[in-house]
Amino acid sequence: MDILDRPPLDKYDFSRMVNMWEKLILEIIADMVERHEMCECQDCVLDTTALALNSLPPRYWILGSYDAFCPPEKFTEDSMNVRLAEEAVLRSYQLVQQNPHH
Ligand SMILES: [Zn+2]
Numbered sequence: 001m002d003i004l005d006r007p008p009l010d011k012y013d014f015s016r017m018v019n020m021w022e023k024l025i026l027e028i029i030a031d032m033v034e035r036h037e038m039c040e041c042q043d044c045v046l047d048t049t050a051l052a053l054n055s056l057p058p059r060y061w062i063l064g065s066y067d068a069f070c071p072p073e074k075f076t077e078d079s080m081n082v083r084l085a086e087e088a089v090l091r092s093y094q095l096v097q098q099n100p101h102h
Contacts, residue, residue: 051092
């Protein structure tokens, strides 16, 4: 059973709670795979994504309620955040390449 199906958690909408780095990291990974800049096997893509996410400070947002004051784009379009995400992916992929699981 999924933990979120367990009462009383099942009455809360946790899908509104998102890791803001995840969107940035996955966009960068998608671009790299499309451009054939990284191994596109399951192991390398998931390992690189997990390593990159683990290397960044967690940034969870609750979507919906406060979007007017603090829209999610404020985070994902911030050039500093984009650069940090790119650096994290490149660093992580270098590590994965040194010891690939494929
Ligand atoms: Zn691979």
